[in-house]
Amino acid sequence: xxxxxxxxxxxxxxxxxxxxxxxxxxxxxxxxxxxxxxxxxxxxxxxxxxxxxxxxxxxxxxxxxxxxxxxxxxxxxxxxxxxxxxxxxxxxxxxxxxxxxxxxxxxxxxxxxxxxxxxxxxxxxxxxxxxxxxxxxxxxxxxxxxxxxxxxxxxxxxxxxxxxxxxxxxxxxxxxxxxxxxxxxxxxxxxxxxxxxxxxxxxxxxxxxxxxxxxxxxxxxxxxxxxxxxxxxxxxxxxxxxxxxxxxxxxxxxxxxxxxxxxxxxxxxxxxxxxxxxxxxxxxxxxxxx
Amino acid sequence: xxxxxxxxxxxxxxxxxxxxxxxxxxxxxxxxxxxxxxxxxxxxxxxxxxxxxxxxxxxxxxxxxxxxxxxxxxxxxxxxxxxxxxxxxxxxxxxxxxxxxxxxxxxxxxxxxxxxxxxxxxxxxxxxxxxxxxxxxxxxxxxxxxxxxxxxxxxxxxxxxxxxxxxxxxxxxxxxxxxxxxxxxxxxxxxxxxxxxxxxxxxxxxxxxxxxxxxxxxxxxxxxxxxxxxxxxxxxxxxxxxxxxxxxxxxxxxxxxxxxxxxxxxxxxxxxxxxxxxxxxxxxxxxxxxxxxxxxxxxxxxxxxxxxxxxxxxxxxxxxxxxxxxxxxxxxxxxxxxxxxxxxxxxxxxxxxxxxxxxxxxxxxxxxxxx
Numbered sequence: 232x233x234x235x236x237x238x239x240x241x242x243x244x245x246x247x248x249x250x251x252x253x254x255x256x257x258x259x260x261x262x263x264x265x266x267x268x269x270x271x272x273x274x275x276x277x278x279x280x281x282x283x284x285x286x287x288x289x290x291x292x293x294x295x296x297x298x299x300x301x302x303x304x305x306x307x308x309x310x311x312x313x314x315x316x317x318x319x320x321x322x323x324x325x326x327x328x329x330x331x332x333x334x335x336x337x338x339x340x341x342x343x344x345x346x347x348x349x350x351x352x353x354x355x356x357x358x359x360x361x362x363x364x365x366x367x368x369x370x371x372x373x374x375x376x377x378x379x380x381x382x383x384x385x386x387x388x389x390x391x392x393x394x395x396x397x398x399x400x401x402x403x404x405x406x407x408x409x410x411x412x413x414x415x416x417x418x419x420x421x422x423x424x425x426x427x428x429x430x431x432x433x434x435x436x437x438x439x440x441x442x443x444x445x446x447x448x449x450x451x452x453x454x455x456x457x458x459x460x461x462x463x464x465x466x467x468x469x470x471x472x473x474x475x476x477x478x479x480x481x482x483x484x485x486x487x488x489x490x491x492x493x494x495x496x497x498x499x500x501x502x503x504x505x506x507x508x509x510x511x512x513x514x515x516x517x518x519x520x521x
Numbered sequence: 522x523x524x525x526x527x528x529x530x531x532x533x534x535x536x537x538x539x540x541x542x543x544x545x546x547x548x549x550x551x552x553x554x555x556x557x558x559x560x561x562x563x564x565x566x567x568x569x570x571x572x573x574x575x576x577x578x579x580x581x582x583x584x585x586x587x588x589x590x591x592x593x594x595x596x597x598x599x600x601x602x603x604x605x606x607x608x609x610x611x612x613x614x615x616x617x618x619x620x621x622x623x624x625x626x627x628x629x630x631x632x633x634x635x636x637x638x639x640x641x642x643x644x645x646x647x648x649x650x651x652x653x654x655x656x657x658x659x660x661x662x663x664x665x666x667x668x669x670x671x672x673x674x675x676x677x678x679x680x681x682x683x684x685x686x687x688x689x690x691x692x693x694x695x696x697x698x699x700x701x702x703x704x705x706x707x708x709x710x711x712x713x714x715x716x717x718x719x720x721x722x723x724x725x726x727x728x729x730x731x732x733x734x735x736x737x738x739x740x741x742x743x744x745x746x747x748x749x750x751x752x753x754x755x756x757x758x759x760x761x762x763x764x765x766x767x768x769x770x771x772x773x774x775x776x777x778x779x780x781x782x783x784x785x786x787x788x789x790x791x792x793x794x795x796x797x798x799x800x801x802x803x804x805x806x807x808x809x810x811x812x813x814x815x816x817x818x819x820x821x822x823x824x825x826x827x828x829x830x831x832x833x834x835x836x837x838x839x840x841x842x843x844x845x846x847x848x849x850x851x852x853x854x855x856x857x858x859x860x861x862x863x864x865x866x867x868x869x870x871x872x873x874x875x876x877x878x879x880x881x882x883x884x885x886x887x888x889x890x891x892x
Contacts, residue, residue, distance in 0.1 A: 247696075247699075247701070250696055251696065251701070251707065254693055254696065254711075255707070255710060257771075258710065258711060258713060258714055258771075258774075258775065259710060259713060261714070261722075261725060261726070261729065261771060262713050262714070262717060264725070264729055264737055265717070265721075265725050268725075268728065276735070277735055278735070279733055279734035279735050279740070280734040280735075280739075280740035280743060280744065281734065281735055281736060281737050281740040329559070330559040330560045330563060331560065333556040333557070333559055333560070334556060334557050334559070334560040336556055337552070337553040337554075337556040337557050338557075341549050341550075341552060341553040341556075342546065342549060342550070342553075343549065343550040343553040343554070344550065346553075349557060349561075352561075352564065353560060353564065354824075354880065355572070355873075355877075356564055356568045356572070357828065358828065358872070358873045358876045358877060359571075359572060359575055359832075359869045359870075359872065359873050360832045360834065360848070360849040360852055360868075360869055360872055361832070361834070361849075362834070362849065362852055362853045362856055362857075362865070362869075363575050363852060363856075363865060363866055363868070363869030363872075364568075364571040364572065364575060364869075365571075366571075366574070366585070366862070367570055367571025367572070367573075367574035367575065368567070368571045370570070370571075370574075371566070371567060371570050371571060375566075385563070385566070385567050386567065388563050388567055388568075389567065389568055392560060392563060392564075394825055396560060397821050397824065397825070398780065398783075398821050398825075401817040401818060401820070401821045402783075402784075402787060402817075402818075404817060405787060405814075405817060421549065421552055422552065432787075433787070435783050435786040435787060436783045436787060439779050439780065439782070439783040440783075442712070442779070443715070443776060443779060443780070446712070446715055446716050449716075449718075450716075450718045450719050450720075452718075452719065452720050452835070453834075468718065469718050469719075469720055469721070472718065472720070472721060473720065485724070485728065488721060488724060489721075489725065491721075492717060492718060492721040492722075492725070495718065496713060496716050496717055499712070499716040500709050500710070500712065500713060500716065503708065503709040503712050503716075504705070504706070504709045507705050507708045507709055
C-alpha cells in the first residue's frame with residue numbers, strides 16, 4: 232500500500248482495519264461458538280438465553296469445563312482417526328497434485344488432438360452426486376481387493392483430481408508461451424521446462440490447490456463411512472465423530488462433537504500457517520514478461 | 522531419457538523448415554499423452570465403471586440391496602421425475618344460485634380441487650403449485666412434486682449462494698492481497714470455515730439456529746430486542762432456504778477467496794506499476810487489468826463451487842431432514858429410504874446434465890476457452 236498522509240490517510244487506514252476486523256468476525260465467530268459450546272456441560276448447553284461464554288447456571292459466573300475434551304481424548308477412536316485422516320488426506324493430495332499437474336501442463340501448454348475432450352472427461356468424473364456413484368465404486372473396490380485406507384485414497388481422486396487438474400490448467404495457460412520457447416532455445420526439453428521453470432512459477436497455485444484438496448479429503452464423510460464399515464480401525468475423523476453419537480445412548484453428545492471439531496481444526500490452521508509463506512510469495516516482478 | 526535427442530530437435534526448430542516442425546508437433550503430442558496417462562489411468566480404474574453404471578441403472582427399475590430381478594424400462598424413471606402438467610382450475614358454480622361460489626370465511630372464489638383436474642395417466646399427477654394469470658387460476662401438477670421442488674430449491678440455492686460467495690470471496694481476496702502486518706495469520710484464519718468438518722459444521726449451525734433462546738441467533742435477536750418470540754429458522758418455509766444459503770456462504774467463501782487470491786498472486790506487479798505511471802486510478806486498474814486477468818481463476822472457482830452447490834447434501838440432510846430436499850438429499854432419500862436405485866440414478870444423471878450446462882455456460886459467457 233502507498234503511504235497516505237493527513238486526515239484522509241487516517242480515515243482510509245481506519246476503514247481498511249475495520250474491514251479486516253469485520254471479515255475476521257464473520258469468518259471466525261461461528262467457530263468461536265463451537266469452541267464456546269465445547270467448554271459447556273450438558274446443562275450449560277441448554278441454558279436460555281445461550282451464553283457467549285460458559286457460565287454457571289446458578290451464579291452466572293465463568294465456569295468452563297474440560298470434560299468434553301478429556302472424553303474425546305480418552306476415546307482411542309478419535310486419536311486413531313486423526314492418524315488415519317492424516318495418512319489418507321496427505322496421500323490423496325500428493326497423488327492428485329502429481330497426476331493433476333502433469334495433466335494440467337499437457338492441457339494448458341501443449342498442442343495435441345483431443346485436448347478439449349480430455350479436459351471435459353476429467354471434469355465429468357466429478358459431476359455425479361456421491362451417493363449415486365457409491366455402489367459402483369464399492370463394487371470396483373471389492374473387485375480390486377483394496378484395503379479401506381487405499382480405497383479412500385483412490386475414491387477421493389474422484390473429487391480431488393479434476394479440481395487440481397482444472398485449477399492448474401488455468402494457471403499454466405496464464406504463463407506466457409515465450410517463457411517456454413526461450414527455455415527450449417536454451418536447450419531444455421519440454422519436460423525440463425515444465426519441471427524447473429513452470430512448476431516453481433505456479434507454486435502459489437500448487438500450494439493453494441493442495442491445501443483446498445487436502446481439506447476436502449480430510450472432511451469427506453460418505454465414502455469414508457462406507458469403506459470403513461468392514462474395518463473400523465481405518466475410520467477417519469469425521470466417521471469417528473459420527474460414532475460418538477452411537478456410543479452414548481439416547482442423548483447426542485453435542486459438547487463432545489464440538490470439542491472434537493475444535494481439536495481437528497487446530498492442526499489444519501497450523502498447517503496453513505506453515506504453508507502460507509509459499510502462498511504469500513507471488514511472482515517476482517518481471518519474471519514473466521510476455 | 523530422450524533428452525539429447527530433444528535438444529537437437531528443439532535447436533533445429535529455430536533454423537530448419539516445416540518437415541521438422543511436424544516432427545516436433547508429433548513429439549509434443551506424444552509428451553502430452555504421456556503426461557495425461559496417470560490421470561487417465563486413475564479415471565479408467567476408479568471412475569469409469571461407477572459412472573457407466575449410474576447411466577445404465579437410470580434406465581432400469583433396479584432395487585437397492587436386493588436380489589430382485591432388474592428390468593430395462595427405458596425413460597420411465599425420467600418421465601416419472603420430470604413430468605409436469607399445467608391446467609386451468611375452473612371456479613365452482615353454486616348449483617342453487619348458478620353463480621360462482623364464494624368461500625364465506627375468506628371471501629375468495631372457490632375453485633375445483635386440483636386432484637380432480639390433473640391427469641392420472643400414466644401415473645397420478647399431484648399438485649405442485651397454483652398461480653393466477655389474467656384472471657384465470659392455474660395449477661401446476663407433477664408426477665413427483667417433491668423432486669420438482671428439490672430442483673427449484675437446489676437451483677435457487679446454487680445461484681444465490683455462488684453469487685454471494687463470488688462477491689464476498691473477491692472482496693476478501695483483494696483485501697488480503699494488499700500488504701499489511703498480520704497478513705499471514707489472516708490467511709490462516711480465513712481458512713477456518715472451510716476446515717471445519719462439513720457434517721460437524723451442519724450440526725453446529727443447527728444448534729446456533731435452534732428455535733428457542735438456547736440457540737445463539739434467537740438469544741442474540743432477543744437481547745437486541747428485534748424479535749418478540751423465537752424464530753424457528755429450520756422449520757418455517759420462509760427461513761429454510763435463506764438459512765441453508767447463509768451456512769453455505771459462510772463455509773465455502775474461503776474456498777473461493779483462496780482460489781482468487783492465488784490468481785491475484787500470480788499477476789505480474791509491473792503491469793500495475795505501468796498503469797500507475799499512466800495515471801490510472803485504483804478502480805480503473807481493477808476493471809481494466811485485475812478483472813480480465815483474473816477471469817480464468819474466476820471461471821474455475823465458479824465451476825467448482827457450482828458443482829458442489831448443485832450436489833449440496835450434508836447441510837440439507839442434517840438440518841432439514843425430510844422437510845425440504847435438495848436434489849442430492851432427495852436422491853439419498855430415494856436410494857436409502859425407498860431403495861429405488863433406478864430412480865436415484867436418474868436423479869444423478871439429471872444433476873450431471875445440469876452441472877454440465879452450468880460449466881459450459883460459464884466458459885462461454887466469460888470466453889475463457891479460446892482455441
